[in-house]
Amino acid sequence: MIICPGCGNKEMPGALFCKECGTQFTNINRDPTLTIPSSLADNLLNGQSNDSEHIVPPTPDDASLSLFLVETGEVIPMEGLTEYTLGRSAEDQPILPDIDLAPYHAYEYGVSRLHASIKIGQPYAILTDFDSANGTQLNGQKLSPHKPYPITHGDIFSLGKMKIQLLVNR
Amino acid sequence: MDDSTFYDRLGLPRDATPEEIKHAYRQLVLRLHPDTNVNKGETELFIDIQQAFERLSDPKKKADYDQQLPPEPKVISPLYLNTYYSQPSLVRLSEPQLIYGLLELNIQPDTNLWVTSTPLNISLVVDCSTSMQGIRLDTVKLTAIDILRQLQPDDIFSLVKFNDWAELLITPGSLADLKSAEMKVQLLQAGGGTEIFKGLEMGFSQVDQFRSNQRINHIILITDGRTYGDETNCEKLANQSSALGIGISALGIGSHWNDKFLDHITSKTGGICKFIPDGGDIRNSILEEIARLGSSLAEQINLNYQTSQDVELSSAYRLQPDPSPLDPVSPLILGYMPRHGTMSLLFEFVIKEIPKNVTQFVIAKGILNIEIPRHTVRTKYINRIVFDRKITTEPAKEAPPAVILNAMMMLSIFIMQERARDEMSKGDFDSATRHMEKLATHLLQKGEDDLAQSVLNEVTYIRHNQSFSEEGEKLIKYGTRSLLLPARSGE
Numbered sequence: 001m002i003i004c005p006g007c008g009n010k011e012m013p014g015a016l017f018c019k020e021c022g023t024q025f026t027n028i029n030r031d032p033t034l035t036i037p038s039s040l041a042d043n044l045l046n047g048q049s050n051d052s053e054h055i056v057p058p059t060p061d062d063a064s065l066s067l068f069l070v071e072t073g074e075v076i077p078m079e080g081l082t083e084y085t086l087g088r089s090a091e092d093q094p095i096l097p098d099i100d101l102a103p104y105h106a107y108e109y110g111v112s113r114l115h116a117s118i119k120i121g122q123p124y125a126i127l128t129d130f131d132s133a134n135g136t137q138l139n140g141q142k143l144s145p146h147k148p149y150p151i152t153h154g155d156i157f158s159l160g161k162m163k164i165q166l167l168v169n170r
Numbered sequence: 171m172d173d174s175t176f177y178d179r180l181g182l183p184r185d186a187t188p189e190e191i192k193h194a195y196r197q198l199v200l201r202l203h204p205d206t207n208v209n210k211g212e213t214e215l216f217i218d219i220q221q222a223f224e225r226l227s228d229p230k231k232k233a234d235y236d237q238q239l240p241p242e243p244k245v246i247s248p249l250y251l252n253t254y255y256s257q258p259s260l261v262r263l264s265e266p267q268l269i270y271g272l273l274e275l276n277i278q279p280d281t282n283l284w285v286t287s288t289p290l291n292i293s294l295v296v297d298c299s300t301s302m303q304g305i306r307l308d309t310v311k312l313t314a315i316d317i318l319r320q321l322q323p324d325d326i327f328s329l330v331k332f333n334d335w336a337e338l339l340i341t342p343g344s345l346a347d348l349k350s351a352e353m354k355v356q357l358l359q360a361g362g363g364t365e366i367f368k369g370l371e372m373g374f375s376q377v378d379q380f381r382s383n384q385r386i387n388h389i390i391l392i393t394d395g396r397t398y399g400d401e402t403n404c405e406k407l408a409n410q411s412s413a414l415g416i417g418i419s420a421l422g423i424g425s426h427w428n429d430k431f432l433d434h435i436t437s438k439t440g441g442i443c444k445f446i447p448d449g450g451d452i453r454n455s456i457l458e459e460i461a462r463l464g465s466s467l468a469e470q471i472n473l474n475y476q477t478s479q480d481v482e483l484s485s486a487y488r489l490q491p492d493p494s495p496l497d498p499v500s501p502l503i504l505g506y507m508p509r510h511g512t513m514s515l516l517f518e519f520v521i522k523e524i525p526k527n528v529t530q531f532v533i534a535k536g537i538l539n540i541e542i543p544r545h546t547v548r549t550k551y552i553n554r555i556v557f558d559r560k561i562t563t564e565p566a567k568e569a570p571p572a573v574i575l576n577a578m579m580m581l582s583i584f585i586m587q588e589r590a591r592d593e594m595s596k597g598d599f600d601s602a603t604r605h606m607e608k609l610a611t612h613l614l615q616k617g618e619d620d621l622a623q624s625v626l627n628e629v630t631y632i633r634h635n636q637s638f639s640e641e642g643e644k645l646i647k648y649g650t651r652s653l654l655l656p657a658r659s660g661e
Contacts, residue, residue, distance in 0.1 A: 001265060012265070012268045013268070014257065014267040014269050014521075016270065019585055022582045022583065022609075096607055097611075114611060117615065130614060130617070
């Protein structure tokens with residue numbers, strides 16, 4: 001039995017997608033103890049000198065991710081899903097992003113209703129812009145829409161003008 | 171049927187097993203039994219099949235027959251098949267499990283037997299009810315005249331108009347006088363109701379009269395309305411058409427025609443059903459349909475299949491050409507194969523139990539039948555298909571192949587939409603709305619903004635009216651269906 005991490009729906013083993021909510025299962029069926037080569041960003045974070053005591057970073061499954069809203073100082077934990085959509089809910093539209101930024105003045109910052117997604121993956125997460133009206137920037141660089149960009153601990157990206165930092169807690 | 175062997179009649183290869191002979195016979199009987207079908211031409215077909223089975227089911231008679239059979243003409247199927255699976259192997263489990271198989275049919279690259287287009291034997295059956303009045307009928311008329319002018323000498327064409335009754339406007343014989351045929355089309359007027367059976371019946375009688383092995387035999391129905399009370403007759407006619415190798419396709423204009431009904435009728439014959447929304451390009455849709463038929467290598471490709479014990483084919487989809495769900499019963503009516511292109515089919519199998527002591531498990535096997543009309547004869551080809559996997563103790567760690575993953579991604583969107591429509595028809599508005607919202611989110615993620623917008627509009631409509639709008643439901647159904655085309659999911 002596969003229990004969908006998105007909605008708790010039960011599917012038979014061998015299912016590739018949840019028929020209830022469309023969540024893809026292939027990532028969670030796989031061996032969860034992948035070892036990931038440490039990236040340059042990791043080395044920077046850990047101090048460049050510790051090459052000798054090379055630590056294999058934990059898998060994304062073990063690390064818990066959260067989003068730090070730079071302007072307001074709020075922290076939004078990311079738990080339970082393998083992929084999160086970011087956006088803002090609006091009264092007239094029934095779009096439901098997994099992480100709703102509406103309470104954080106998303107409209108004023110120029111966040112689209114369905115702006116981008118963060119998928120848990122190597123090294124920690126993958127950021128994809130959904131061709132949003134005001135675009136997504138990663139460390140100051142504008143992202144091409146619908147293209148996946150790897151992000152890691154400490155990366156700052158902005159949805160429109162809303163600055164968000166990815167935090168990885170080990 | 172002059173030189174056809176008893177094996178041909180049952181759609182079997184000469185090395186068919188007794189089990190396969192019995193299976194093929196049973197399926198044909200179900201379709202053609204004289205008690206249920208008393209139509210012209212079918213009783214003879216039934217007798218042919220009966221005769222074939224009597225010989226082939228008796229081992230002694232079969233052996234005698236095989237002796238006197240002339241050596242099998244060397245026909246190499248022009249198709250080659252690729253099979254993909256969602257998992258490289260199966261693991262024994264104490265609960266039912268799923269496996270997906272994707273079957274791809276391609277034409278051998280060195281095949282040059284069908285460079286020329288196939289001549290057509292078609293009947294255009296045009297709804298002339300009151301609602302067709304104006305731009306709809308005017309466009310159909312102009313397009314029909316274009317078709318008349320472009321017909322090839324080998325083509326056979328008739329035009330039937332119908333409302334409360336049917337009238338044969340253009341007979342294949344009358345085409346010598348093109349001017350008067352064009353005039354007849356020009357003078358078509360709208361008025362009255364939509365009795366689809368009357369139109370189909372007359373179109374059928376025309377195509378059947380000129381039915382030939384060298385041609386693509388097809389009925390094209392153009393309608394914008396619903397038929398009432400004659401659905402069962404239409405269904406019988408579709409069964410009959412299918413048995414005789416006549417396809418039926420439908421083009422539905424606007425929002426009021428019955429999509430479920432016409433999907434059902436056309437899919438029985440391997441035909442397709444297209445939705446032309448208000449303001450859509452009627453002319454282009456008709457011409458595309460004619461072009462599609464002309465460029466078909468074969469129509470009505472069938473897959474006669476048997477699943478192993480404790481295995482069920484839970485659903486089947488044609489992804490390419492013309493994505494569509496398929497009724498998962500044997501024989502699967504797969505539809506047409508384009509002269510240039512691929513057919514790909516996705517199968518979802520539920521495996522309830524894997525027998526002990528096997529290392530290789532046959533999930534299902536089948537016989538693929540394809541008849542290719544050519545200038546001289548219609549040649550039958552047969553491909554055997556086996557879906558099987560080895561049994562391992564550890565689950566495989568490889569990710570499913572991209573073709574399957576991409577197809578399933580789009581399929582999960584299509585299924586969500588089917589679910590929402592199903593829930594709505596059962597009056598479960600909350601679940602339907604929830605699924606529609608999820609659907610919109612997924613569509614936006616895939617960059618399908620227009621379709622997502624249609625879904626959102628529909629959610630608003632549902633909130634106010636507690637039902638789908640006729641137009642919106644069709645837009646979403648045919649819109650998500652077209653996403654299944656592999657070319658798009660590769661983006």
